[in-house]
Amino acid sequence: MTRGEDALATAGWYDGRDVRDDALSAVLRTVALVEPVTDGATWALFPAAERALREFHGLHLCPAGPGQDVAATGCVVDPTEARHALRPFTLLGESTGSRLFPFGRTDTDGLLAVDEEGRLFSIDHGGRWQLGDTVREGFATLTEGRAPHRIAARRWAWSAPPTEDGKPLVNAVRTALVAVYVLHHRQVFSARDLRLTVTTLRGIGVEALDRTVPLPGGSLEESAAPLAARMEALIEAEGATMKGAELKVTVRAPQDTTAPLSSVSCAVRTGHSAKAPAMTELSLSAGPGASVSRARAAVQACSEDLARYARHPDHRAADV
Structure with a gap:
């Protein structure tokens, strides 16, 4: 006793x-x-x-x-x-x-x-x-x-090096798709779209674009380039520019996701640093309710997977 x-x-x-x-x-x-x-x-x-x-x-x-x-x-x-x-x-x-x-x-x-x-x-x-x-x-x-x-909200952030092609938006999309896989693999939620936000002045100016882009079917790896191209087209159609702006791609929970997992999201941003405009930041955030019991374990597993990816970004999503 x-x-x-x-x-x-x-x-x-x-x-x-x-x-x-x-x-x-x-x-x-x-x-x-x-x-x-x-x-x-x-x-x-x-x-x-x-x-x-x-x-x-x-x-x-x-x-x-x-x-x-x-x-x-x-x-x-x-x-x-x-x-x-x-x-x-x-x-x-x-x-x-x-x-x-x-x-x-x-x-x-x-x-x-x-x-x-x-x-x-x-x-x-x-x-x-x-x-x-x-x-x-x-x-x-x-x-x-x-x-x-x-019981408190939590946030993790990692730096992922830019891709060899030097295209920040493509890298942001690829990183976001890794997050899509990890969240699905850990049974947090299955994302259905990505949200693209473009904010001038490295993220402290006006919001020039805020649009949702549905995820296509098929392989996530094969989706990266077409998604990035579609986002570039949206930016051009809006008359916005990526130069000197922060680009953020967010992976959000679908509307039918219940608490506490509905508070979980991943965001990938680039262009926010004047010193390193090609730098990509990957972050995972979760509300207070996701810091207890089963939700806590799932979110913690996601953070560990994303940390491994940030250290070794050349790995395939399925290897995370």
Whole structure:
């Protein structure tokens, strides 16, 4: 038995504990005492939250030592203690793609909530955190002082050397198609188009062009040259110029992609540096919700693949 499990037993938990009446009474008070926010959102109980509250409601856990990574803290399980945090937990649920229900409060005034997958989350003055993939794992994080996982947007960027032909737009398109492959291979999403943006004055001037170009069928490698040619034609038709401008090719999630993977995107830009106008930058970005659980693992795998490609751009996409 770990120290976290000792803390749980000391608080009065036992296998098979079910305080149904007390838990549901607290749920009713939580829902009834909070007015909907401006967009009409309200607290809604779901099975994972009900199970967790029936098992743990009313417990007050104490720290099980000084803490392994951070200071250990206790918590009280009572949804009314976090009922006023409807807006921040609603926003957190929108980013993760999973609703949350208030669960309690830590001894340091962090607010607790459980989501539809049974994960335990906290919001405090330091940010938003995932405490565990289960409530019991989250309790151990708190009482044993384990480092929680911060929920935050992330961005990676790499420099890819220019191609031998010296055509920045062609290189940007080829690099973007590598990103298309990686995102599909890692089951993040299958892109259907590329977005071309041309901004004057190395990216700080006016937006001269912003167009979406559908991806053709067939091999991604064979698509690079035709796509670049089509983009060049769009730039000329708009009366824009690539000289002294930033060219950005973005790989976005299709409209039917659900959160949190809908927040993931790749961008390739070139021409943004006056000192090295042919330099190509590849970046991967992901919203807060993609920093937890399965989405986090998929996005991390993408970042590792793209980093390998940036180090060895002569590799074929399928070799990444």
